[in-house]
Amino acid sequence: MDAARNPYTPGAGKAPPALVGRGRELEEGRVVVARTARGASADAPIFYGLRGVGKTVLLKALQNQAAAANWMTVEIEGKQESTEQHLSRRRLARGLVGAARSAVPRRQRMSDAWKRALGTIGSFSIAAGVTGVELSIDVQAGSGRGDSGDPTVDLEELVHDLVPALAESGIGLGIFVDEIQDLDPAMLSALVSVQHRAHQNSWPFHLYGAGLPNVPARLAEVRSYSERFHFVQIGALSPADARAALAEPAEAEGVTYQDAALDRLVDVSGGYPYFVQVFGDQAWRAAPGHAVITRQDADIAVAQGTAVLDESLFHSRWNRATPAQKKLMRAMAEDPVQSQISDLVARLGKRKPSDLSVARDELIKKGLIFAPERGYLRFTVPHMDDYLRRQVEE
Numbered sequence: 001m002d003a004a005r006n007p008y009t010p011g012a013g014k015a016p017p018a019l020v021g022r023g024r025e026l027e028e029g030r031v032v033v034a035r036t037a038r039g040a041s042a043d044a045p046i047f048y049g050l051r052g053v054g055k056t057v058l059l060k061a062l063q064n065q066a067a068a069a070n071w072m073t074v075e076i077e078g079k080q081e082s083t084e085q086h087l088s089r090r091r092l093a094r095g096l097v098g099a100a101r102s103a104v105p106r107r108q109r110m111s112d113a114w115k116r117a118l119g120t121i122g123s124f125s126i127a128a129g130v131t132g133v134e135l136s137i138d139v140q141a142g143s144g145r146g147d148s149g150d151p152t153v154d155l156e157e158l159v160h161d162l163v164p165a166l167a168e169s170g171i172g173l174g175i176f177v178d179e180i181q182d183l184d185p186a187m188l189s190a191l192v193s194v195q196h197r198a199h200q201n202s203w204p205f206h207l208y209g210a211g212l213p214n215v216p217a218r219l220a221e222v223r224s225y226s227e228r229f230h231f232v233q234i235g236a237l238s239p240a241d242a243r244a245a246l247a248e249p250a251e252a253e254g255v256t257y258q259d260a261a262l263d264r265l266v267d268v269s270g271g272y273p274y275f276v277q278v279f280g281d282q283a284w285r286a287a288p289g290h291a292v293i294t295r296q297d298a299d300i301a302v303a304q305g306t307a308v309l310d311e312s313l314f315h316s317r318w319n320r321a322t323p324a325q326k327k328l329m330r331a332m333a334e335d336p337v338q339s340q341i342s343d344l345v346a347r348l349g350k351r352k353p354s355d356l357s358v359a360r361d362e363l364i365k366k367g368l369i370f371a372p373e374r375g376y377l378r379f380t381v382p383h384m385d386d387y388l389r390r391q392v393e394e
């Protein structure tokens with residue numbers, strides 16, 4: 001086996017060689033597309049889960065399904081940096097212009113419905129700061145709709161004006177928002193509100209999302225419409241699926257694993273897709289030119305992979321924390337899965353839970369921890385606790 005044939009894909013958002021264990025979610029995506037084609041209402045999923053479980057690639061796979069049915073699709077990503085936040089509207093507008101270019105029926109004379117739709121996309125985009133050169137001639141004809149400056153009003157007008165054109169072409173408009181917990185509140189609230197109206201009126205508009213475990217709580221804060229969302233929790237792969245995620249891509253390249261090697265890698269990965277890819281990648285590198293990956297290769301892969309994970313996943317997050325936040329995380333690492341806040345208060349020699357709330361809130365905002373239930377905290381990154389325990393030992 002050589003490096004050029006290495007089939008593993010460690011890296012955020014990198015499409016894996018086989019999207020293992022997500023058959024149900026993919027089927028749900030197909031149902032949304034099929035129902036939309038029939039003019040029926042449908043519930044697009046909002047995925048949530050720990051980091052590295054494969055939410056981004058799943059969201060992308062559903063976007064590909066929609067794009068294959070000729071939908072207008074737009075992808076945007078929530079950003080933590082405050083300097084980035086006000087740009088979401090412009091990113092959405094740019095995406096819409098691009099999507100409209102590929103969706104508009106080209107050959108025939110343009111229908112009135114599409115002319116009107118493009119006019120509104122034009123004025124929405126100009127108001128959002130998209131420059132004239134980025135707009136095609138067709139889109140440029142501003143209609144004065146969707147440019148009031150109020151994100152909710154504008155987005156509703158935009159979608160409202162798009163509906164007849166979408167219906168005429170039998171397609172949907174899908175907005176795919178990754179890291180949705182970090183989307184600026186104005187844009188999030190506008191999208192949620194439009195999604196609500198779309199649902200009431202069976203408009204072919206769908207908000208798809210992916211983000212951290214706090215996403216359901218975050219969306220409930222934004223509007224009282226959260227009962228309308230179809231939240232889907234994405235977790236680690238089952239041991240059988242994790243085995244398949246390791247073995248199948250290798251087999252396709254004529255390479256097999258010893259059973260004991262697979263056992264070891266599945267075990268250390270905990271079934272988390274990102275870890276599976278990192279350890280598979282290292283196993284491949286540990287056995288250059290061999291037809292079989294042995295237990296010994298797997299042991300080397302575990303050592304190397306752990307170092308890679310420290311570098312790529314853990315160090316940078318740890319370094320972003322302030323001393324007070326680090327103390328809180330160290331205290332959390334003493335618990336196996338999640339920590340009870342009252343225990344942390346005692347462990348850190350504080351008097352009451354509110355003594356921890358500044359560090360706690362900042363770590364939640366940074367996306368490092370979340371509250372799995374009232375009075376508890378947990379890391380968003382799998383195995384972060386192991387990493388911190390290793391640090392302490394060293």
Ligand SMILES: Nc1ncnc2c1ncn2[C@@H]1O[C@H](COP(=O)(O)OP(=O)(O)O)[C@@H](O)[C@H]1O
Pocket residue numbers: 009010011012013014015016018019020021022050051052053054055056057058245273274275276277
């Ligand atoms: N179902 C899957 N099977 C195998 N590998 C996967 C699967 N889903 C994701 N991956 C891999 O896991 C890693 C993390 O995926 P990503 O979508 O970025 O996770 P998240 O968005 O949840 O943090 C990537 O390296 C990707 O190739």
Ligand SMILES: [Mg+2]
Pocket residue numbers: 012013055056057178
């Ligand atoms: Mg992601």
